Amino acid sequence: MGIKKTSLNKLHQTYQAKFVEFAGYEMPIQYKEGIIEEHKFTRKQSGIFDVSHMGQLFIYGKGDLTEDLEKIFPLDLKKLKLNHSKYSVLMNDDAGIYDDLIITKIEDGFLIILNAACKENDFKILSRLLNNKYKMVLDEKRSLIAIQGPKSAEILNQIINDTINLSFMTGGWFKYENQKIFVTRSGYTGEDGFEISVNNDLAEKFTKELINKGAKLIGLGARDTLRLEAGLCLYGHELDIKKTPVESNLKWAMSRERISNGGFIGSKIISEQITNGIKQIRVGIKPEGKVIAREKTKIFNDTELLIGEVTSGTFGPSVNGPVAMGYVDNKFSKKDTKVFLEIRGKKYPANICGLPFYKKSYVKGVNK
Amino acid sequence: MSDVKFSKEHEWLKVEGDVATIGITKHATEMLGDIVFVELPDIGTSVEKDGTAGVVESTKAASDVYTPISGEVVENNQSIVDDPAKINSDPENEAWFFKLKIKDKSEIDSLMNKEEYEKFAKESAS
Numbered sequence: 001m002g003i004k005k006t007s008l009n010k011l012h013q014t015y016q017a018k019f020v021e022f023a024g025y026e027m028p029i030q031y032k033e034g035i036i037e038e039h040k041f042t043r044k045q046s047g048i049f050d051v052s053h054m055g056q057l058f059i060y061g062k063g064d065l066t067e068d069l070e071k072i073f074p075l076d077l078k079k080l081k082l083n084h085s086k087y088s089v090l091m092n093d094d095a096g097i098y099d100d101l102i103i104t105k106i107e108d109g110f111l112i113i114l115n116a117a118c119k120e121n122d123f124k125i126l127s128r129l130l131n132n133k134y135k136m137v138l139d140e141k142r143s144l145i146a147i148q149g150p151k152s153a154e155i156l157n158q159i160i161n162d163t164i165n166l167s168f169m170t171g172g173w174f175k176y177e178n179q180k181i182f183v184t185r186s187g188y189t190g191e192d193g194f195e196i197s198v199n200n201d202l203a204e205k206f207t208k209e210l211i212n213k214g215a216k217l218i219g220l221g222a223r224d225t226l227r228l229e230a231g232l233c234l235y236g237h238e239l240d241i242k243k244t245p246v247e248s249n250l251k252w253a254m255s256r257e258r259i260s261n262g263g264f265i266g267s268k269i270i271s272e273q274i275t276n277g278i279k280q281i282r283v284g285i286k287p288e289g290k291v292i293a294r295e296k297t298k299i300f301n302d303t304e305l306l307i308g309e310v311t312s313g314t315f316g317p318s319v320n321g322p323v324a325m326g327y328v329d330n331k332f333s334k335k336d337t338k339v340f341l342e343i344r345g346k347k348y349p350a351n352i353c354g355l356p357f358y359k360k361s362y363v364k365g366v367n368k
Numbered sequence: 369m370s371d372v373k374f375s376k377e378h379e380w381l382k383v384e385g386d387v388a389t390i391g392i393t394k395h396a397t398e399m400l401g402d403i404v405f406v407e408l409p410d411i412g413t414s415v416e417k418d419g420t421a422g423v424v425e426s427t428k429a430a431s432d433v434y435t436p437i438s439g440e441v442v443e444n445n446q447s448i449v450d451d452p453a454k455i456n457s458d459p460e461n462e463a464w465f466f467k468l469k470i471k472d473k474s475e476i477d478s479l480m481n482k483e484e485y486e487k488f489a490k491e492s493a494s
Contacts, residue, residue, distance in 0.1 A: 034456075035427040036402040221401070225427060290405050290449075292425050315404035315427050322405070344407075344423065 006052035007143045007203040015217050022220060023116035025053040030219035038222035039317040042189060043358075046151040047218035048210050052143040055119025056197055057126070060109040061134035069110065072129050073103065074245070074254035074264050080105045085169045085184055088253045090122055095244035095266030095273070098125060100235055100253070104171055104184060109134070111182065113144070113195070115235045129265075143203035147215055148193030148226070155213040156183075156194055159206070163194060177202055189223065190230025190358055228323055229316045231284060231355025237295060237311045238282055238325055246273040247327070249282040280308065281333045284355040285324040285341070291348050292322045293341040299328055300340040300347065307332045307339065316357055323357045324350075372460075373476055374485030375436035377418075380460055381479065383470070387442065390435060391464040392424065392455065395489040401426040403455045408444040408466055415439060415468065417475050422465060424455065437475040439468030 004025045012019070017028035028050065030038060041047055059065065066077045075088050085104040089097045099118040104111045114122045123138050130136070147156055157164040160174045163183050171184030179199050187193035198206050211217070224234070233239050239248055244266070251259075251274075259270060287293055297310040308328030316323040324341075332339065335354050340347040373381045378396035382389045397403065405425040415421045415435045422433035444466040448454050455463040470476075480488060 029428070030401060034402045036404075036453075221427060290452075291407075292405050292430070294430060315402075315425070317427075 004053070006050055007200040008050045008052065008145075008207055011204050011207060012050065012217065017217075017219065020220070023053055025116060027053060028217070028219040030221045031217055035219070035221040035225060036317045038216070038218040039225050041216055042149045042191060042218055042222060042226055043318050044149065046147055046149040046155050046210075046215040047189070047222070048207060048215045049146040049148065049218055049220075049223055050143070050207075051146050051195070052203070053116035054144055055112075055114035055116065055122065056139045056142055056144060057112040057114055057119070057123065058106075058109060058137045058139060059112065059126070059130075059134050060136075062108070065109060065134055068130055068133070069103075070258070070264065072126070072265055074258045074267065074270065075103070076255040076258060077103075077105070077110075082107065083170050083172045085171060085186060086253075089239075089245050089250065090125065091245070091266035092241065093265060093269075095246070095269035096241040097235075097239045097243055097245065097248065098122060098241065100233060100239055100250075102184075102186060106182075111197075118235060139197075141200055142197045143200050144195060144197050145203065145207060145210075146187050146189075146193060146195045147210060148187045148189040148191045148218075149215075150192060151214065152191070152193045155210060155215050156196075158213050159209050160196075166194075168192070176206060181206075188230075188232055189226035190232070190356060191226070224312075225314050225317055228312055228314055228325065229318055229356060229358035231325070231357060233282070233325075234312060243282075243327075244269060244273060244278075246270060247278050247280055247282065278330055280327045281330050282311070282325060283328055283333050284353040284357060285310065285313075285326055285339065285350050286353045286357070287322045287324065287341060287348060287350040289348060290322060291341075291343055293324045293326075293343060293348070293350070297324070297326075298342045299326060299350075300342065301332050302338055302340070304340075310341070318358045325355070328352065372482060373436070373479035374482065374488075375434070375479055376488065377434040377436070378489070379434060379436050381436050381476070383476065386470050386473075388437060388439065388468045388470050388476075389464045390421075390466055390468060392433060392459055393485070393489070394459050395493070397456050397459045399493075400424060400431060401428050403452045405430075406448050406452050406455065406465075408449060409441045411441050411444060413441045415441065424452075433465060435468065436479055437468065438471040440471070441466050442469050443467040 166185040182197040293313040299308040310326035313324035421435040
């Protein structure tokens with residue numbers, strides 16, 4: 001099987017993208033201007049991200065579906081209002097994370113956005129867990145386009161009227177060229193923005209319109225620096241099957257009530273970890289100098305004890321310095337704990353810090 | 369200029385008397401992307417031909433810098449340590465990396481001239 005291409009592949013080429021293979025897809029890592037300019041443009045203006053490689057899983061069903069999904073996810077899905085979204089995780093019995101995802105209640109069921117590298121496996125797991133009781137569609141006919149940054153609401157609203165009135169983490173069906181498109185106010189950059197699910201045959205036309213209104217295509221490189229500054233996890237780095245949501249500091253992605261009442265996959269381990277504590281936890285790490293601590297960099301405390309490892313590290317263009325996330329021994333996870341990062345045989349000082357590195361500017365509600 | 373030579377590791381080298389100035393090529397910076405960190409060899413360090421002599425890091429990854437000839441480091445360019453973006457904007461001029469007191473001038477003979485390097489870079493990119 002060859003490498004897969006999204007419906008925007010030609011457009012990426014037109015804008016001189018440098019491509020990389022990501023989860024079996026040929027995806028743009030950057031365009032002509034480079035990661036730093038693209039990153040800054042997103043923070044100041046509006047960036048377009050082709051995230052069509054991600055899975056768009058529609059699960060259709062009434063009645064039991066919500067209850068059945070509550071046996072899987074640590075969420076209050078019964079209380080989730082129509083067109084409202086939640087960030088959460090799919091776990092195994094040991095609370096190890098198969099994937100992180102966004103689930104939205106839609107009229108005839110749920111829409112779940114999954115990571116590209118995990119989507120096929122997630123589909124299998126969910127089909128099995130739901131005993132093939134419901135119609136499930138991992139929709140390859142739709143593209144997913146994110147528009148992120150402070151000017152995005154204004155730009156998108158010129159093309160799709162009324163999207164500006166969506167609140168953060170809500171969505172709905174809109175019309176574009178007489179076709180139904182699903183728009184949610186969400187994203188993964190720490191900026192206000194939207195994700196738009198649009199038919200493949202309209203994806204290029206829609207993206208060109210966004211460009212004409214002043215948005216620019218942004219590659220996966222800047223997407224990574226943006227999400228890292230925003231303190232957001234990337235599956236395969238911060239999250240994997242050996243980490244639980246308690247360890248990865250994602251307690252907020254689970255409902256408090258559901259944690260205390262249990263009854264979802266992994267709930268035993270979750271409540272055990274919350275009661276008895278955990279050995280390691282995800283933290284932010286700010287190197288003191290300019291040196292960049294990449295993934296797998298070893299972290300030591302001030303008595304040269306190995307206490308953890310970096311899971312993502314890069315240069316943060318908006319922070320204007322290096323930023324990293326990683327896991328450390330819980331005893332050394334307090335903010336401002338001095339640590340040392342071993343890079344090319346030398347130890348460099350750094351501090352455990354709160355997340356995000358860059359303050360979010362999500363739109364909570366809309367003032368009318 | 370005729371006295372600029374190039375290595376297969378995408379370094380350039382300019383000889384003035386018994387001192388060589390070394391940096392990375394424009395082609396290298398284009399492959400690396402935005403450079404955000406650089407580490408240079410200390411003054412007084414002896415470096416061996418094709419050995420590592422520093423590190424450049426872009427937003428994407430870290431890469432070693434190699435020295436195309438042997439010698440002793442007599443100067444390093446602190447201005448690129450303070451502002452690594454200079455390496456992207458003017459790699460073959462202002463953003464030189466370090467200067468070496470040349471140990472063996474014959475080592476220079478094996479390096480490429482500009483024309484040869486351009487051909488090499490084009491071929492290795494495709």
